[in-house]
Amino acid sequence: MPAGIRPTQSILRGAIFDILGHDLGGLSFLELFAGSGAVGLEAISRGAGQVVMVEINDLNAKTIQENCELLGIGLGGEFSLVHAEALTTIKRFSEEKRRFDIVFLDPPFGRKLAKKALKLITSRDILHPQSLLLVQCEAAEKLEIPECFGILTRRRYGSSYLTLLQRVQK
Numbered sequence: 001m002p003a004g005i006r007p008t009q010s011i012l013r014g015a016i017f018d019i020l021g022h023d024l025g026g027l028s029f030l031e032l033f034a035g036s037g038a039v040g041l042e043a044i045s046r047g048a049g050q051v052v053m054v055e056i057n058d059l060n061a062k063t064i065q066e067n068c069e070l071l072g073i074g075l076g077g078e079f080s081l082v083h084a085e086a087l088t089t090i091k092r093f094s095e096e097k098r099r100f101d102i103v104f105l106d107p108p109f110g111r112k113l114a115k116k117a118l119k120l121i122t123s124r125d126i127l128h129p130q131s132l133l134l135v136q137c138e139a140a141e142k143l144e145i146p147e148c149f150g151i152l153t154r155r156r157y158g159s160s161y162l163t164l165l166q167r168v169q170k
Contacts, residue, residue, distance in 0.1 A: 012136070015155065016042075032107070090124055091120070099128050103126070109141075112141060115141065119146070
């Protein structure tokens with residue numbers, strides 16, 4: 001784990017997969033602002049068919065690669081690391097018409113990135129019709145939920161909230 005990173009706490013990681021279910025059999029999973037990649041690696045261990053971890057920081061990306069090597073997870077194909085900025089990657093995925101079943105985002109605190117990412121995900125449509133979106137943000141950040149999403153649950157963990165959203169069918 002690189003110094004200075006705010007890893008997703010194990011209690012929060014457990015809560016994420018308690019909410020999602022323990023078997024992600026064949027689902028596609030996108031982790032934006034991946035940090036150490038712990039959530040994406042957990043999704044792989046729970047059977048996700050495709051996992052994409054997006055991280056811009058060089059040291060964090062190297063750590064994700066090393067952790068994958070240690071765990072015997074080959075990157076490329078169904079499990080990948082995109083070493084790029086998250087918001088730019090959302091735009092690129094949209095242009096490539098890539099869609100995901102589950103998107104988890106845990107941006108660095110203090111930059112209002114959760115709000116920006118949520119707005120971009122909504123406008124760029126990288127989700128399937130029944131996709132789930134998990135947003136971890138600091139308690140102080142006011143998360144504006146777009147009309148096309150309904151809140152399934154919202155829970156506080158320490159200094160952050162975990163919000164589970166699903167697209168609303170109109």
